[in-house]
Amino acid sequence: MTGTAHLTVERVGATLVLTLDRPEARNALSLPMLAGLYDGWLEADADDSVRSVVLTGAGGAFCSGMDLKALAGAGPADDDVRARFRADPDLHWKAMLRHHRPRKPVIAAVEGPCVAGGTEILQGTDIRIAARSAVFGLFEVRRGLFPIGGSTVRLPRQIPRTHALEMLLTGRPYTAEEAERIGLVGRVVPDGTALDHALETAALVNANAPLAVEAVKAAVLAAEGLPEPEALALELDHGRPVFDTDDAKEGARAFAEKRPAVYRRA
Known part of the structure; x- marks a missing residue:
């Protein structure tokens, strides 16, 4: 099983669990994390004994978006990781499920913040389970940025257009209950149990052909x-x-x- 400094990989039965593991930064996306994510998607697709993938975050957070220092090339990464991104300028989009969709079902287990790039990655997953205190939102316009991870295309296709535009244009946070009501997530569960519920759902998927x-x-x-x-x-x-x-x-x-x-x- 693969992994990087900020992405851990674990096998639970027929499920591959990918954990964004940079809790001190609320799992902000770094270059090592993105490289590990893409490796995880490829590993799941290449291994026929893997029937589903669960994506979650460590330390009570899912993902707080892109580390702006990493975006500028100054974030944590060793030379080998930087070389991978130079060789494949599309690698970060593949990691974030913008330019790559795994053939295996991907189940998101969300605790805490899932905002900006976190909400963008979420849109590339198939089944979404959120803890009650999870927070969602696309904050890019508040920072003079653009949600270029696919949200202006995917979000209006996944939830009603008026809700998609409100999320995109206001940049405000959304509670888990509101995210469930508008259809961004499928289920809200007690805090601390999102991963357990995701693994239970994965087991149901894994039992099928x-x-x-x-x-x-x-x-x-x-x-x-x-x-x-x-x-x-x-x-x-x-x-x-x-x-x-x-x-x-x-x-x-x-x-x-x-x-x-x-x-x-x-």
Whole structure:
């Protein structure tokens, strides 16, 4: 398993847990953290025994956004990490799920601040669970900046347009309850339990046929923004091959035999 100075990687069953680990800075995004994040996404996709990913933060915080010193090239990073960013100027966008979407489901477990770049990364995740005291928001306009991590495109597609524009244009903070009400997160849980609930949700995902799960996610992403006839055609392209898999046959047998299915990604 990979990891960097500010990103830890842990395996919990079939779930890869990526933890933003810079609590002294409320897990502000640094170059080592971003490099580790991208490595984590690649590791999850490359390892067929990984069926889901949980993204969380250490020390009671999710992510307070980009470290502005790191943005200016002065933040913590060794020479090897800086060389990676010089070699791939797109690496930070891939890490933040702007230019890369893992094929495995990604579940966010949010405690504390999830603002600016944290809210932008959140929009690249698939299932979102927030602790009651979590705080969300896109503060960029308050600092004369632009939420260039994808929020002006993704947010109006994920929540009602009026709520998206209010969040983007006011730069105000949002409570977890308000984030749930507008659809930015799916569930609010007691403080200190977001990771536990995320792992429970991941276990439910992991129990399903992995080829079917990945095909469903791929179909949803492929259909985003398309007219319904085109989207429905793409759904068939992704869905039909699933019915021909051995796992589909195993699912039917297990149902008939009243036993848990044993899926083999075949």
